[in-house]
Amino acid sequence: MLKSIGTLVSAGLITIIGFSFVSPEEDTNMAGPDFNPVSAAEFLSDPAVNYKTYCAGCHGEKMDMFVDRQWKHGNTKADIFKSVKFGLENEGMPAFGASLSDKELNALADYILEGIKNVDKYTDNEKPASDLFKTEEMDIRLELVAEGTDIPWAMAFLPGQEMLVTDRNGKFYRVKADKTLQSISGAPEVLARGQGGLMDVILDPAFAQNKRIYLSYSKFKSEGAAVLATTAIMQAKLEGNTLTEQKDIFVAEPYSRTQHHYGSRMQFGKDGYLYFSVGERGNEKVNPQEIKGNDLGKVHRIKSDGSIPADNPFVKTPGAEASIYNYGHRNPQGMTIHPETGKIWTNEHGPRGGDEINIEEPGKNYGWPVITYGINYNGKPISNLTAKAGMIQPVHYWIPSIGPSGLAFVAGDRYKNWKGNLLSGSLRFKFLQRTVLKGNKVVKEEILFKNIGRVRDVRMAPDGFIYIAVETPGRIYRLVPVDK
Template identity: 55%
Template sequence: MRSVLIVSALLVGLSGCVKSNSSNTTSASLAQVSEQALSAAEVTNARANYTNYCGGCHGRELETFVNRKWQHGDSPEALFKGIKHGYPEQGMPAYATTFSDPEITQLVSFIRQGIVAQKEKPSTKSNATVHRSEKLNFELEKVVTGLDVPWAMAFLPNGDMLITEREGTLYRFTQNKELQKITGVPEVLAQGQGGLMDVKLHPDFSKNNVLFLSYSAFKKEGGQTLSTTAIMRSRLEGNTLTDQKQIFEAQPYARTRHHYGSRIEFGRDGYLYFSMGDRGGTRENPQNLTVHAGKTHRIKEDGTIPADNPFVNRAGAMPSIFTFGNRNPQGMALNPETGQLWLHEHGPKGGDEVNIMQKGANYGWADVTYGIDYNGSKISDLKQKAGITDPIKIWVPSIAPSGMAFVTGDKFKNWKGDLLVGSLSFKFLSRLEVDGNKIVKEERLLQDIGRVRDVRVSPDGYVYVAVENPGVIYRLVPVN
């Protein structure tokens, strides 16, 4: 679910470039049929198929298709081919056994007509609107505009905000409301779900100006472009990164363009923790300790390995591994009450999870899952298994969680200790009430605000939410 592509890698700027050919495409007559107006019954059928199989990643109102960079063409024939035959390296399964050709034709027409309707739809969001929740009311203020996919935020000691854009830009948003580019950022492969991802300040940033970035590194090999998840340590001097050092480079590199992870957090032990998705290797990577993919990792700030990591002495195992059996975690946060790190991750079609990270624990992917594959095929018959650590929260259907923060401080007293999680699929902010190591209640806020990519709590206690396509950062301000 995880912003993996559902309709087709060719439809979205989330996918990498794949060489296409004319084999197995539809005929010209079929392409012409797809341009015809749909009957009421066909619209109903196409909408149901789109919602059930495509909307989780592409937006239930097709809003993510507007102003997209089409990787494989947007003709009816190209769309039909992509839906029917898929692009596995972009995480897009084939739907040839899920839909009939007439159903795919209807879906193509529904998508194309829906894009036109979205482009003509006027914006209804205001800059400040009062919202009511069960425990307090708040205003939603628009803070930063003019972005595309803001992936993460971090707050500097002087009140400025750092913002990563997935396409590869790091911004400083100043107290004077200026959006300034920062130079010295690593080159990234901004294809599929890859690009510039998380940003995390060193705990002693006010003294050393050190920060960490996660991103999709790449290389050319055998005529192909391969990529992986990497972590860079650098120093922020004005609007320039200096002393750049890549302190982690996941192995092996892969041709796929999805499931990179990747969130970064410091534990109370002073070590750096970060997540890495399975890179699409559902059966090959998460349970395999000889590769980095499908795990969370724990390293020192210089990239060296703590001596007490769980698999540091196991022959063949990657010594940085802290947990395994993870699919694509895009949220990590330190619980201020317990000091434990909490993690959420995308399930497939159903089965998103919130987990409490435990040293050496196996979270089960893909031996156990509460979901099915995007095209409806079965992944596993098991939801629990001996030796597998169970999640403390499951979402079915998937909400595509991204971003994660515990509410701290006194600005939101009635939310203090709650966990906030963004939803890419259903476009809301989830407020989860926490009781010890349990989640006891969920309230869904900001319905239809947009695809929420990140949520953070600033040092002064305000909640910030980053929404993508178009990229906007909002601030939540409590009101009486």
């Protein structure tokens, strides 16, 4: 008697109509403890399975990736039905009318339309009507703290109700208690092109005694007619409104002609060491998986003077960069520390789909681009794998991409119903994302302050308030809970 197709799939032993299913070790989404074998008839009538069978090879394994696109030939049910049934010969899409019945085609179209609805919920353009917002747990008023910047990339909080703010264009400011901006001189010269410029800023854990701060930025040099750039970390001393004793304690190698994916978020760990991200600079084929002579697509860990901790995971690996803490990253632009466990958490830009939240562990491979939940911007798959042995799965991933930047855990008592939640800025959809966790599992999400602007940074301040930085025009807001 013929085994059920589900059983054969779970064993990695079958190819159906030109589509090869991978083994459970390669794709945990197709098989595993929750995979229930089904009959051949049920298998072929399931629109989710039909999508994997006929569509995923060209459009990406996750249907959500596919629907996050421009619909050149229309995205109504009739349009989708027609395209799948009759194909698009001039664009290389085959016709599937001979393989799928009209009933199955209609079910597949409905399945895709549900995915389109998931994208549409992010994309309305209605602007906020006031500075007061109702959320699921409380009412929040956005109090304007500072304005006058262009792209406020990061915030750091000083004693006396003041803060430091970096502007990606290279300007560096102190926001005074009266909400005015004071320029600070001595910031590094930056290549303010593409995604580069003056980026993160954090204080030394002993700032009260040593006045040291750390800035990440796009460092550049000329090579003939070409301008090359990389991610660098500068340590400096803040004396009044001037930086002194500037020195680069880290410069990522190799430099690149590209002008994107710098990473650049920093966080001091409970161990006193400086953790920071470096993006893969757009060269995913080489940089993120190479640890020898290559700092790109990595999270690094160094001492505050730039020297290397003796217990870094690759210190004894011949040829490896000793500062590397882990690898296989694309472009992490959010980094924070868990207030209880002390673990470093990041959020990271995927391509089209596949933005991630990760917990950073020593020596681990986070998989980019071998495994990903996203596809290329041109609609073509990057990899047919979302999981592989030896590569870390994200805590959470977003489809469609929200463009995450900035990351903070909610602590203290001002936001009691949010305590322990994770906040991420969304550049693409212009909101703040609230992520509810149970342990390390995401159990709920809420969109906050929709269309407030591209949220570049989010921080918990020593005064117990949450602050967000919004782009163009650059504004910084304090989140003030309002009693009902």
